[in-house]
Amino acid sequence: MSTVDTGGKEIFSRRESEARSYCRSFDAVFTKASGSVLTDRDGRDYIDFLAGCSSLNYGHNDPDMKSALVDYITADGVTHGLDMFTEAKAAFLEAFERNILEPRGMDHKVMMTGPTGANAVEAAIKLARKITGRRNVIAFTNGFHGMTMGALALTGNAGKRGGAGGSTLADVTHMPYEGAMDGAIDTLAQIEWMLDNPSSGIDAPAAFIVEPVQGEGGLNAASKEWMQGIARIAKDRGALLIVDDIQAGCGRTGTYFSTEAFDIEPDMITQAKSFSGMGLPFAALLIKREHDIWKPAEHNGTFRGNNHAFVTARVAIEKFWSDESFAKDVNRKGERLGQRLGEIAGLVPGAKLKGRGMMQGLDVGSGELAAAICATCFKNGLIIETSGAHDEVVKVLAPLTTSDALMDKGLDILEAAVREHTAATRIAAE
Amino acid sequence: MSTVDTGGKEIFSRRESEARSYCRSFDAVFTKASGSVLTDRDGRDYIDFLAGCSSLNYGHNDPDMKSALVDYITADGVTHGLDMFTEAKAAFLEAFERNILEPRGMDHKVMMTGPTGANAVEAAIKLARKITGRRNVIAFTNGFHGMTMGALALTGNAGKRGGAGGSTLADVTHMPYEGAMDGAIDTLAQIEWMLDNPSSGIDAPAAFIVEPVQGEGGLNAASKEWMQGIARIAKDRGALLIVDDIQAGCGRTGTYFSTEAFDIEPDMITQAKSFSGMGLPFAALLIKREHDIWKPAEHNGTFRGNNHAFVTARVAIEKFWSDESFAKDVNRKGERLGQRLGEIAGLVPGAKLKGRGMMQGLDVGSGELAAAICATCFKNGLIIETSGAHDEVVKVLAPLTTSDALMDKGLDILEAAVREHTAATRIAAE
Amino acid sequence: MSTVDTGGKEIFSRRESEARSYCRSFDAVFTKASGSVLTDRDGRDYIDFLAGCSSLNYGHNDPDMKSALVDYITADGVTHGLDMFTEAKAAFLEAFERNILEPRGMDHKVMMTGPTGANAVEAAIKLARKITGRRNVIAFTNGFHGMTMGALALTGNAGKRGGAGGSTLADVTHMPYEGAMDGAIDTLAQIEWMLDNPSSGIDAPAAFIVEPVQGEGGLNAASKEWMQGIARIAKDRGALLIVDDIQAGCGRTGTYFSTEAFDIEPDMITQAKSFSGMGLPFAALLIKREHDIWKPAEHNGTFRGNNHAFVTARVAIEKFWSDESFAKDVNRKGERLGQRLGEIAGLVPGAKLKGRGMMQGLDVGSGELAAAICATCFKNGLIIETSGAHDEVVKVLAPLTTSDALMDKGLDILEAAVREHTAATRIAAE
């Protein structure tokens, strides 16, 4: 690549907007990445327990995806074709149909939205409103759905909402997610009561949008019963169920969709992050056939249908989802992770294990402690981030393909950091 | 790539959402693309006068970009790194600073937004509202800024707006663009009068957002005087000037930014479409240094900072913008195009030449006629689209790198189609 | 008055809008009214247990108010003077200050809003937003605050909201009122949890607006503890407390303001309905001195300051509120009413006593039953209405001046109606 002398990191502070964020915690300059390891300019390796916030479920630069993509580019495969038909798109759709939809008895259409999760979310709520003629969408506390105005209205985070500079964030009702108030309330009963009370002030909803596991919100994992409850409440009231599976989908919880064990039928499912397999920008909205009432171009976008992503996504699907071996391995790894995290949790008074599958973490009770732990991890060669309303959850989002050995090595670094900071706390408390 | 037999096009009708659009006009299945030519599954070539709606200003699969990208991938360059520092990003930023910003005396910061134009637009209006503490944004008739809720509120097109299904599209005032009502009104004077009248009902604006050439709106090209007028009106009233250069930028009009000849200083400039050089999803918001008041992550996104795009964008900038030769050639081509289109316009009673530079087209007076012309072109091997409020403008958006010979060939096909359909009209009228 | 032959009721169906409502339940044509009795064109008397929905707390046509008003009119007292100073206004303000504000240690300013409760509510939320720079207002389930857009956004009732025809009802969060879900949730704890969770999606509130007893919402009466909780939650978070005392104020619950026993200090209190004493259109907003940051005419209105109402309101205040005798009598009557209603409740399986003071009623479990009871009452000479989300509460809102004898007579009619319809139900059930 470039032979220019990029010197230090001054170019970033000089030219990149203050909005930049992850680079502030992980301030190396990275050059290479492979599997679960990132390498910086000085040749230092870092185990990646962030994985592009679950965009790299199959690891960095999977060799088969790389190879297919290089071949495609070399052969002058169409790179950009708006939403025109390409062979790469056909191959992707057929692989997705055969390996994902058909085995799960799903008859959803695939809408190629702009290549961001937020765009898929925006398309979903627009469509739900078109279908139902209603405007209100029920979103949940601690939910995160994106930063564009429609998606941001659904997002709970006050800091993110504040970024809107006072723009109107309308047409959304925020309801408590399962476990709100430490479980002191029956959230399903309350939602139902609010919707059934014709004087509650809650307008009849077009849709519910829900993350089965709230990635940014603190790894809150909804139970089967709760998700079934939401599905039933929505259906009974003529509202659509939109599952936002952007962070929890593509195998992260042990099944391709994070709701497969829940016996529910989402009307729409958003896909992004790991959808391309290799971390390329790519998103889609899966829509039950009967709901696909879009007129041509009614929602469009220049980069919908990223052909490079079609190529890698097809490889990802064929490689990891043509039989059950990958899913089984992810489940095994998830159990291993939970066990180990459970042990580490024992080191922090009041700490709680959060999440499920390969999307688990530790609620250590305070954002300060969580930040300190992550900073120490980074110093010791592990990239790991926090989440939660108070950034109080240390979140493990390692690639699903991470080897047991590397997983253990990363968790060792995490455990050491936890020990260091809880010891510090203990001493401070004495 | 895939060896599966993709059969016909059934997979698309079976699985791709009804929102798909361009593929309805150009219903071949494309496999390869190079320079200004797309090739379909049957080996048939098509001259591309659409160029991904100006996303392929440097043509399909430029060999230098391809080569750099293949090298990068082969060497396990970081593909996805959220917004962490990478060498590819540093190299891109340095190239952009050295070749684009510095020679133009610009001190803007680069905000890596989500990789869609709409996302850059959303970031721009959020930031303008944060800076000014005002909510109203002035957008223009026939403007197109994207399909997410914030961008859609700025977009004039009724069909697109209808896709919102009744969502609230607030905080925007739509004002007449230059030339509205066939020039019967002094739009600057009117905008100024509305803003200066404290009883006009138009709230003090946070920003004006304007496309110097309205790509989707019908190739309406603002004059220097008008753009200066808007810049002055904005400044005088404490509003920011956001230039949406997504379609007209990256050289399309003969200079890197479409406003370079206008002697104005936009507070923010959106970049997308051809920004990556090769058609990869990539967008950014350029922000005057003093306006970069974002807090970290206040606007974020999983795919901001597409490293593959950093690689190709760097090549594009270094290859085409390190001296003035490319710009000069684009200007020459634009003049040639204008001349030839002017001649073709003579064939259609009442037809008008629209646009500027390599972003010109013919207003043929009716959407039906324009559609018929484009359909005939496609039959004859030319991909060309319409734009405008009534789809009445046949729009030439050929790659800027198109050879004169290929340009002529494409224009010959266009001329023949125009002759065929205007003859038909003439006969019908007799 | 008019000597024209008004014939039957055809004029109303011919000329009055379909929006008319109470006249559908009580379809006599009334001519006279005195104390607690209305008389129709045929000379038939009706006991009035509706009292203009609590607008006639001192009964119809109180002789002292009448006399003062007739004198005022006869002497050419100013009828309409916009918001200019009049002697009538001065006298009213002095009486209000001396008899209402000072004895209660209140230093509120009196804002003469347009003469409807909704207008006072609109003024309150506008002012709260001005003061705090925040937009969100917390309103409660089953709350009713009026039918203009700002007030309607605060109102829970779906039918009323539907009347907005799809207008945007923004900037409000509806939270559960005390007792929601039959008391299964700790509403204060939940509100606090939602506001303290920075990822709840609930924006920091400008104000809470609350009815101490929800008149239209079904006579839900907040406890002292709950109101203190709301006051504390508001104060701790920099939000204002707006008490909507339009229906429950002016003595209805046994004290002039319905919150006097609660030891809270509302930032604003709305006044309307019985505020004029005689049922004339009149409303005001009481504002803590430090919050009165209005600029002149920033909220105005043609009929703010109804001089006829100043005259009668002054009489009402001086006659009923210069000492404690009236309040004591209302309390006595309220207890009597509660006792009697409690007995009647015993006749209906599952019936519940609702409300407090002279604002009590029976939740009979279904809107059909409640409607049937009220219809029978009307046939037997008693005007009484329902309220509640399902119109399931038979609401007693007799004038506070109703004699014990007339009260008993009315309650006898009610009891008989209840017996008749519950017997019918019993028979039907057998």
Add this chain to the structure above:
Amino acid sequence: MSTVDTGGKEIFSRRESEARSYCRSFDAVFTKASGSVLTDRDGRDYIDFLAGCSSLNYGHNDPDMKSALVDYITADGVTHGLDMFTEAKAAFLEAFERNILEPRGMDHKVMMTGPTGANAVEAAIKLARKITGRRNVIAFTNGFHGMTMGALALTGNAGKRGGAGGSTLADVTHMPYEGAMDGAIDTLAQIEWMLDNPSSGIDAPAAFIVEPVQGEGGLNAASKEWMQGIARIAKDRGALLIVDDIQAGCGRTGTYFSTEAFDIEPDMITQAKSFSGMGLPFAALLIKREHDIWKPAEHNGTFRGNNHAFVTARVAIEKFWSDESFAKDVNRKGERLGQRLGEIAGLVPGAKLKGRGMMQGLDVGSGELAAAICATCFKNGLIIETSGAHDEVVKVLAPLTTSDALMDKGLDILEAAVREHTAATRIAAE
């Protein structure tokens, strides 16, 4: 009335909200009013050229209205009856039907809204949205429709809008009123162009709401051609025409409705201000029969149907509108007024005559000059106010019943004040 010693004006500054306004310009304490004269506490008389902003078209305390009202009160006529049938309402409706609707060939229903103009406006736009299923309402520059959120969104005045404290004012498009930009634009053509351009960003309107003469906006009087144009534009596009006749109606321009000479058929007409005849709070919405699709109570309000106002309104209608003599006299007076104001205009360089009928005034070019003139008038016994976006118009709104002698006397005071201040200006300029 009250025998309390009201002392000076301290009670007002001590207790009345800072929102008070007219009393700041006219700071006497008024006690009595008759015809066109107000009398203050010290016995000083003031000619009233403000007339409650056109709420007192028939003068203060018309003897016949007074007498009817006193009789009604004395006889215990129903004062407050919610929207129940009363004989007073029947008599009013019959008089209105016979004298107003039938002679004009109108078949409108009468909706008794809350007793403020704003409430009638809110009802109108809610109904228009219900009928059309559209949300956007076209309002005009310099329009004033009230201060509640729905009405305020329609109102142009920035100061009033600012009073909303940042509340969302949505669903309205503000278009230029006739004469905008000193007539430099063809406003009808522009409105039509904006609505016919499917990419203008202006959503299809539910309604147009227009004041035939803009009272607060500066006495801008629409021409017959313009009003017909608006009516046609609305009809052609399926939008309703709402005439806001609150200030210009009830005879102010020489006919009962201000649009009678225009040969248009408004779908709805708002009535308030002088509707009661005597300045009592009273408002209504006239609705074409086919549009009266309200469900019972879908828009309601405690004080809709003010029975005292029914009594006086009936007298007003029968006394002034049973034949054409009053209208003829108003026209004659209007011409006289125009002539005299024209002469006075000659004293002020650049001054313009504004308005029509008995709703005329002088645009003196600056708010400072207009305020100075009005202040001098008040000092000399004349109450007169300004209007306009810059308060630059001295507005004559004398009762329509003002005698020629008193009219002349008032105009003499006005002329003297104009002379005084323009002389001062002249001297200052020298």
